Amino acid sequence: MKNWLILHVHVFLSALRKFFSTPLSSLFNILVIGIALSLPAGMYVMLKNIQNLAEQKIASPQISLFLSMDTSKDDITRIDRQLKQHAAVGQARFVPREQALEQLKQTTGLEDVIGGLEHNPLPDAYIVHPKISDASALKTLKHELQRWPKIEHVQLDLDWVQKLEAILKFGLMAVLILSMLLGFALVAVTFNTIRLQILTQREEIEVSRLIGATSAFIRRPFLYFGLLQGLLGGAAAWFIISISLYMLNSNLSQLTDLYSANFTLHLPSTEDQLALLLLSACLGWMGAWLSVSQHLWKIEPR
């Protein structure tokens, strides 16, 4: 057992040595793998951030009721009462049209434009926070409110939560496809590196075979090399993503300040980071394995 461990440590160290004996080509290999991996991984990080934002800011669905322009005070009192009596409605806040206009002026900075209007185009509105959160129940509620008299339009924010969810799902699918394609690229890069190594070490392999090396012995250094290259490529991808996020965040703060929002991009969880490293190491190992099993049997001693 101890001997076995020492053997593997030795093979790993010699793979490491081999890796650094050709620093430039090793560096380029790592960069190719790193860039290939950072595309899907970076997209994944972005999606995760958007998802987080969506969950934070729009977690509780709300319903906006827009009343028709000819609504009278009596109608409003009636609607108010109806809303308060409704079992599914938790809270309902009346937003008079003047206040809505004022808010619009403040938040958008379109003061001049709005000031130029002859009359207030905004209707009176209610912001309703329902007690329920189930999507289909919310939809039923929306349809019910829609049928009330003097209610011009009902907007359920769930719509766009759902839209966002659909977009995120779509994005995740795109990330998955991209990861698969670029995963293949990683395997191909390793396959080729190992193929070249096998060719340059042809003599050593041949002699080793002649003096009693098992296939496992001959395969091992190449597998370790593939594993190492994949692992370092994953780390490079990681590095690329971190730097990019750092650079994006410094610009993002300018952008979010303009919208008076507070939002920064976060690095993904430790599990996700480890998964990336593990995956790239596995893919590197796989590429090496494919290459070795493809090319090694061709080197038979004669």
Next chain:
Amino acid sequence: MIQFSNVCKRYPGGIDVLKNISFTIGEAEMVFLSGHSGAGKSTLLKLIAAIERPSSGSILVNDQNISLIKDGALPFLRRNFGLIFQDHKLLYDRSIFENVMLPLKICGFDHRESAKRVRAALDKVGLLNREKANPIALSGGEQQRLCIARAIVNRPSILLADEPTGNLDTEYSGEIMKIFRSFHQVGVTLVISTHDEGMLGQFNGRVLALKNGELHP
């Protein structure tokens, strides 16, 4: 130790390199394979080391039928042999010491023990003071001696040498034959192929004479 029974070897294209070869080599015997180039000497050695498989017949090494041996068991069979090649097959990307180390590394020997054995083997062939050099710096005779050191470092029971003195002048060949004789004295089985008839006279080993793929008694 080594037993051939009716062994034939035919290469693709219908060329019979060896025809119906039968012989036995006992333990600790020193045997010369003689014959012109193309007589099948190298093929016969390759059959013993299972580098080639016979087309028919059976080959027993240490009572194991190596014509039936599985690929996975081949490496362990080969560890019984020390192989000495006419073209040395040395690795020029590493030192002399590391060249001799390779067989021990393959067998998974402890590092410190291996280093001792490597030095002992190098000492035996008179290259101990050159251990850090690259084999490319060695002369033809020295390279052949290095090849011998690599073959014996594993302490094999059988040494197979294919034309070990093929490219060397008489002085160097004499040295190498002296090394072989010392192995013979400590009980190693030796099979040495040569086309040098003069050399055979100097030794009283058994001679297997090959001519056009057949054994001539």
